[in-house]
Amino acid sequence: MSTKYKLSNPDSIFFITLTVVEWADAFTRRDYCELVCESIHFCQQKKGLNLYGWCIMTNHVHLICSAPRLPDVLRDLKKYTSRHLVEAIKANPKESRKYWLLWMFKSAAAKSSSHxxxxxxxxxxxxIELSTNQMLEQRLEYLHQNSVKAGFVEEPEQWYYSSARDYAEEKGRLEVILIE
Structure with a gap:
């Protein structure tokens, strides 16, 4: 089975979910979230990634985005963040779950010849291709409500690693093209 992104219309806007293997809660430390943000920002600046909405949860990342050659951008983003997040976990003396996380990532790699x-x-x-305004608005609402439904915050804009702040007219962590 191919693991490449197959996008029916690469010029469209897509709702993308990147999930940590075994749904491991890897994004419980600010350093790791910041690494993902810096990588997304790089893709915005250098690879033409347009970001309309985003959210980092403890074990997955949601993006509403478009880009020329989006499958390549996503591949590069995953490859870069994977390598650097593992290194950050290894180097973090305060990471109490270090050996468990590394074991999870090593076990997953052992099942794949491409890692x-x-x-x-x-x-x-x-x-998911967001082909209508209704789909776009629905996914944006879903993405922003993620941290509320998980019980982390009372209001979506309270979650620092989300575009909900931008949509609430506050300064967010990443540059976002607001959907009107």
């Missing part, structure tokens, strides 16, 4: 020693992200990502 080195560690696999951070699940192979297949979840992607």
């Amino acid at each position: 080195g020693d560690y696999q951070f992200w699940q192979l297949a990502g979840h992607q």
